[in-house]
Amino acid sequence: MDALLFHNPNAGSGDHSRKDMLAALSRAGFRATYCSTKGPDFKDMLKESADLVVVAGGDGTVRKVMTRIADRSIPMAIVPLGTANNVATSLGIVGDAWKHAEGWKAGRRQRFDIGLATGPWGERPFVEAVGCGIFAKAIGTKVDEDATREQKIQLGRDALLDILKKAPPLDVDIDIDGVRVEGDLLAVEGLNIGFIGSKLPFYPKANSGDRVFDVVCLRKDQRSAMLDWLTAPDGTVSPATAVHGRRLRIEYEGDTPLRIDDKLPDRPEKRAELFVEVHGKPIEILLPVEPPHAPDENETDQEQV
Known part of the structure; x- marks a missing residue:
């Protein structure tokens, strides 16, 4: 089987050399063609055909390939190498993904x-989310480049x-499938995945392939509960509420994050309008043979309004 390997050589830390990744794919039975997402042949490689596309990098690399690949019918595997790896984590792809490579041929999709x-x-x-409010304002926060992955995640949360x-x-007007969302809002996120920001499980139940967005709203009266949740978010459920729909409209002022x-x-x-909807054919992601970690029995469902 032929594979296209898209790799961000600058992603994360640790050893993920071209040689080692091609060797891992060879052991799994793939004839792989390598392409650096930083290289001059990246755009041309996106037009090539193969039996599998492998993306090795962080969320930015995954988005760069997913949104630009010419043929969405080619199945895709993700090797998370970034800091947050929100897309991979939301799909249950954790740990050393190269260990799962041999199971990609018969893996779940x-x-x-x-x-x-x-x-x-x-x-x-886009692949992760479109939103306004606190998460948008947090983008661009400077962190120490010498910090460890765990430290960068914590700095982002802080x-x-x-x-x-x-x-x-x-100062926004929002409706989902024509139904207006009421209340004083601190954040609105049209989610395609469950983890956002600094690896925050904001809405883990989000389904990335149901042709519907999970629009998660944080209201002013939920600020205190959200502050408490941010101090220890892992393995717990955020206090924000979710509405589900196919089309999100946000009317906003120019200074809105x-x-x-x-x-x-x-x-x-x-004042302008933003419209969010699903675009074109979905991509099939190959998942590890082993099922993702089951939710803790103490986890509870989030409220749906």
């Missing part, structure tokens, strides 16, 4: 929708906690 955000700046595909303490309600995945779009000069 999960459909993964590609979202499309349309605003005054044009159209932008920065979000500080932002949340003094965040004002958003807004994000598309980890990018901040250009700010409009006047």
Whole structure:
């Protein structure tokens, strides 16, 4: 079987050399063609055909390949090498993914929708989330490049906690499938995956392949509960509430913190509208043969409104 290996050589830390990755794929029975996502042949390689696409890198690398690959019918495997690895974690892909390579041929598959955000700046595909409020404002927070992966995640969470303490309600009008969302909101996130930001399990039940977005809203009266949750979020459920729908509309002011995945779009000069919907054919992600870790018995479902 032929595979295309897209690799970000700058992702994360540790040894993930071209030679070692190609050897791992060879042992698993794949004839792999290597491509650095930083190299000059990246755009051309996205147009090539194969039996499998392998993406080795962090969330940015996964998004870069997922949203640009020419043929979405080719199954894709993810090797998480970044800091947060929110896409992989949401899909249950954890640990040394190369150990799962031999099971990719007969592995389980999960459909993964590609979202499309349309605003005054044009159209932008995305894989993680589109949102406004505290998570958007936290993007770009400076962290020590020499810090460990765990330290970077904690620094990101600490920065979000500080932002949340003094965040004002958003000046936005929001509706999901034409139904308006009421209340003073501190954050609105149209999620395609369950983990966001600094590896936060914001809505772990999110289904990346159901053609529906999980729109998670954090209200002003939930600020205190959210602050408590951010101090120890792992293995617990956030206090935010979820609404589910196919089309999200956000009307916002130009100074509203807004994000598309980890990018901040250009700010409009006047009040504008943003539309979020599923775009085109989903991608099939190959999952580890072993099922993901089951939720702890103490975990509870989040409220749906």
